[in-house]
Amino acid sequence: MPGTVEDVDVPSASDVLRRCRELVRPALVDAVGRLHPWTGEMAAYALGWSDTAGTPEPGGSEGKGVRQALALLGAEAVGADAACAVPGAVAVELVHTFSLLHDDVMDADALRRRRPAVWKAYGTGPAVLAGDALLARAVTGLAGTPGDHAAAAAVRRLCDALNDLVAGQAEDLRFEHRPWDGPGAVGPEEYRSMAEGKTGALLGCALALGAVLGGAPEPTVAALDRAGRHLGLAFQAVDDILGIWGDPATTGKPVHADLHRGKKTHPVLAALAGGSRAARELGTLLASARPTDAAAAERVASLVEEAGGRAATRGEARRHLDAARDALRATPLTRTAARELDVLFAGLADRVM
């Protein structure tokens, strides 16, 4: 029924993200302003606020701010004012930026959002230092939350996510040394555990922090954390698809990047797990050599698709998106925030669906 209040009231995912970025921005600017000027300059570059000369580049390469939005919506969903979740939003955004800086060093990724990664622009040592500064500032801000109980609970939540994040990154790096098949191959459960740590933990933490700072009871906090973790698994599946078939103009990364690096991503693992002729040919190809040229990577990508890897990963994304939405629906949340979360969740998984 067009024209009802319901329809008019549902904003788009990008509307939700924009509103949240605007609410968080002053506190995020303040946090970055408290860093040493040099690490602050690198942080501003990493956040897409300025170029390497420190000149403002408004809106140029800024991230969508998914994590900060989840923190604010987490608070609103439990009936609190978004403002109380701003320290949580700042913390997860700073931790996310820290992890991008350090992961790009570890993965030797030279590009990030179509610009040189911080380690490429400033050097490896400075990028490590800037990451450390962001991490320290993230915890500091949260530890300064009014009320010892809220501060302690929020810091514990962030710490749990940090430990998972680092362990997930460790798994991801170790996977690169594992064989493609045989008893040492990476199994689906191992892949899921890695992806949940690397991507799900911080998304879950963002939602949970909003709820903690909004004063929600533990079962609600746990449900939001679970929803965010499933969202992260959907997100990682989508990212894996984009890492093989994504348009470099959109992803800001080279085509077939994950194939050239021999990364153990979901589409390739799922393709190999099938028993088709394409799967066997793919296995032989990957066992012989890492695809270093464009033609070899193209051939691998075709075989992964033919063996059903792309479809399986799309299915994985959809299953986790559904599980995330189910976790939200099973929890008593305020209606407006719940709908905005639903729109946001769908928008994030929509990139390849």
Added chain:
Amino acid sequence: MPGTVEDVDVPSASDVLRRCRELVRPALVDAVGRLHPWTGEMAAYALGWSDTAGTPEPGGSEGKGVRQALALLGAEAVGADAACAVPGAVAVELVHTFSLLHDDVMDADALRRRRPAVWKAYGTGPAVLAGDALLARAVTGLAGTPGDHAAAAAVRRLCDALNDLVAGQAEDLRFEHRPWDGPGAVGPEEYRSMAEGKTGALLGCALALGAVLGGAPEPTVAALDRAGRHLGLAFQAVDDILGIWGDPATTGKPVHADLHRGKKTHPVLAALAGGSRAARELGTLLASARPTDAAAAERVASLVEEAGGRAATRGEARRHLDAARDALRATPLTRTAARELDVLFAGLADRVM
């Protein structure tokens, strides 16, 4: 008067350190055991517990454990049981190890305690990751301290030190790009601020954390923090002397390491600040080129000594050691712990006196 209880009761600095290491060890082993196995292996190597194959190397390259000892003594000094400060001791020891791992990456230091640095042994990316894991675990342990008030206060203390530590490291790296003289030269106050952040903040934090966890009032905590910061400045001055004139067999680092890197250390800055002929010759030499060969470094070291740089830095160490002891004496502390702290402080500065 020989034979009194007073004399018999004063242990040596190494006795104090050993006792504290033994008290903290089980909790430290537990914390490292909670890491991902791979980062745990790197942490065990960094802590000097094992070699790169993960084989135990008992006592081989273990640090003295100054920071953990300060945390326990901080608690005992305010009349609490050392056991209550163990989470603080673990946290500062893990943060110290984190900072060694990352600093060695940033400074391209290949040797640490006579063994390859973690980044040399495992690679830069893994060393960055292991540092991140240690930092996350440090905060996690402290955030788990029983009682929200104690946990929140302890985490805030650690965060303050972390921010100072990272800012001090940023200053130190930036100093390498500054000229040796002229308006852009590094002044004594800038040097002190860098050294206080890089070295003093965590030593002060260790003492302060012990006092916080021991339930001490804020003025006592602040006095212990101040004492530790002065100790750190004395410590850094001693380190600067060892970085030029130290015996590689003792320091575990190459001879003249700081000179080859062109580091802005106290002896060189103090030497240049004098107006002697040696100071002028030193200035000319440093302005022309970084001393890359052994003979050039030897010449620089001689000129620094001749221009009074070594004596000035020894004086700096002594002044800060005195200030650290004064801060302790001006605070109501239990007698035994205060005496052990005094012995420890003297022992740390004694390396070059």
